[in-house]
Amino acid sequence: MVDNRIDYYPTHEHEGIKFRRGHALPFGATMVADGVNFSIFSSTSTSCTLVLFERGAPEPYAEIPFPDEFRIGNVYCMTVFELDYERLEYGYRMDGPYNPAAGLRFNKSIILSDPYAKVIGGRDKWLAKPDWDNVYQYRSRLAFEDFDWEHDHPLETPIEDLVIYEMHVRGFTQHESSGVKNRGTFSAIKAKIPYLKELGINCVELLPIYEFDEWENSRISPTTGETLVNYWGYSTVNFFAPKAGYAATGKFGMQVDELKTLIKELHKNGIEVMLDVVFNHTAEGDQRGPTISFRGIDNKAYYMLTPEGYYFNYSGTGNTLNCNNPVVRNMVLDCLRYWASEYHIDGFRFDLAAILGRAQDGSPLSNPPLLESLAYDPVLAKCKLIAEAWDAGGLYQVGSFPAYGRWAEWNGKYRESMRKF
Amino acid sequence: MNVTSSKVEDITVIEASGNIDSKTAPEFERTALAAILGQSKVMIDLTNVEFLSSAGLRVLLMIYRQVKAKNGNVVLAGTSEEIQDVMSNTGFLSFFITVDTPQEGLKTLKAA
Numbered sequence: 001m002v003d004n005r006i007d008y009y010p011t012h013e014h015e016g017i018k019f020r021r022g023h024a025l026p027f028g029a030t031m032v033a034d035g036v037n038f039s040i041f042s043s044t045s046t047s048c049t050l051v052l053f054e055r056g057a058p059e060p061y062a063e064i065p066f067p068d069e070f071r072i073g074n075v076y077c078m079t080v081f082e083l084d085y086e087r088l089e090y091g092y093r094m095d096g097p098y099n100p101a102a103g104l105r106f107n108k109s110i111i112l113s114d115p116y117a118k119v120i121g122g123r124d125k126w127l128a129k130p131d132w133d134n135v136y137q138y139r140s141r142l143a144f145e146d147f148d149w150e151h152d153h154p155l156e157t158p159i160e161d162l163v164i165y166e167m168h169v170r171g172f173t174q175h176e177s178s179g180v181k182n183r184g185t186f187s188a189i190k191a192k193i194p195y196l197k198e199l200g201i202n203c204v205e206l207l208p209i210y211e212f213d214e215w216e217n218s219r220i221s222p223t224t225g226e227t228l229v230n231y232w233g234y235s236t237v238n239f240f241a242p243k244a245g246y247a248a249t250g251k252f253g254m255q256v257d258e259l260k261t262l263i264k265e266l267h268k269n270g271i272e273v274m275l276d277v278v279f280n281h282t283a284e285g286d287q288r289g290p291t292i293s294f295r296g297i298d299n300k301a302y303y304m305l306t307p308e309g310y311y312f313n314y315s316g317t318g319n320t321l322n323c324n325n326p327v328v329r330n331m332v333l334d335c336l337r338y339w340a341s342e343y344h345i346d347g348f349r350f351d352l353a354a355i356l357g358r359a360q361d362g363s364p365l366s367n368p369p370l371l372e373s374l375a376y377d378p379v380l381a382k383c384k385l386i387a388e389a390w391d392a393g394g395l396y397q398v399g400s401f402p403a404y405g406r407w408a409e410w411n412g413k414y415r416e417s418m419r420k421f
Numbered sequence: 422m423n424v425t426s427s428k429v430e431d432i433t434v435i436e437a438s439g440n441i442d443s444k445t446a447p448e449f450e451r452t453a454l455a456a457i458l459g460q461s462k463v464m465i466d467l468t469n470v471e472f473l474s475s476a477g478l479r480v481l482l483m484i485y486r487q488v489k490a491k492n493g494n495v496v497l498a499g500t501s502e503e504i505q506d507v508m509s510n511t512g513f514l515s516f517f518i519t520v521d522t523p524q525e526g527l528k529t530l531k532a533a
Contacts (some may be wrong), residue, residue: 254475256512257511264512
């Protein structure tokens, strides 16, 4: 066992905080001996600063600029020592030009969330009113990744044998007639497993559980006066973090363990878990939307932009994730591998998947590298891949989705016909 | 947080009080892991523990794994309803035998 290494020791200090040169990979914040390795990609920024918060604090307690010698290629990396894994929240400031016509929208006054954060704080309880004055709304945190899965293994049920129950995590048990504790949470689904078994289903497909903000575009209904929020969650803030507000223990930051426990119990009962994943856009909207993460880190890399620097809108929500940019493609792959290996997810249903086959200029590709990578990926090899084979930009590929013998498709026309029957 | 360990016949008793979180979990871990070395009957008395964070829950599971490696048993005594709820939601509870009082815990382990 290697219990001591040269890089366990700091070489630098900034306002009492000790740090050293980090490792470029993996991206994100990784617990290492007595410290945390931070790594983030940005190809067009001129400098980057790591911002550290105590959990929930209104102001950061430290800001450490990355010394240029710590940058490897387009990756800023640094290991910081003696951090409290559980209480830490971190973000970044990126400096660089603000020139929208050239696709650059840097603003160093904004604290940016890490695209690879595994836990997001700030919306810990469903519908708890956010403090809009807080300078950091979607707060990157660390996750413990040592869950005890015992003998669990994804079930690998043949796709033709699946009977899928598609559900909204909150909606499934929120009504009091569900008769369970902690209604509207992952934990409550666990309590309903006997009911699911009685129905005879063998797979649940969870509507989006990536962290989103239910308060996004919230407004008062002119007819009823009630506050309307984003209930469905098709608006991702972070692709790696489960929605805290869907966990009974989200207020303690334990959503990762709670979701894993649900998956383990479903597997024990012969029920697979599929995720409805939304990679076609993010919660940042178009040029009028908030800068949360991607836009402020590398706008040109993460989004499909028009020649004038505006956002292509193939998703109908304001922006389009630049899925076939090689860096973004790798992020999607890293993300799905993470869910498959860390969360034992059995399959994925891709929202508006036709977008994943578009080139960086928006044109449909005949051999889209992202779809091919996912089809042949060794970690995802036994995961179901199901495409919603169209997008809001008019690309309709039901029956012609680039499948590589792996991808299944939703068939909307069949669904509508069945509903009318 | 305060943590002590003692022996009742062949049973190791670890008693903690206060909050076990990322600040105090290392001390809890050090004391507990030293006390259980080579032991197969362990009771953790949580009667006076108010809160267990992720880091604290992980120490409990570390204790369980080490005792289990000796084919032993770990009993949790006096766990508050709220902590039990959190432990149930996050999957930690199912590893342990839980009892209401330390007296019951000793009885359970003596019979084991």
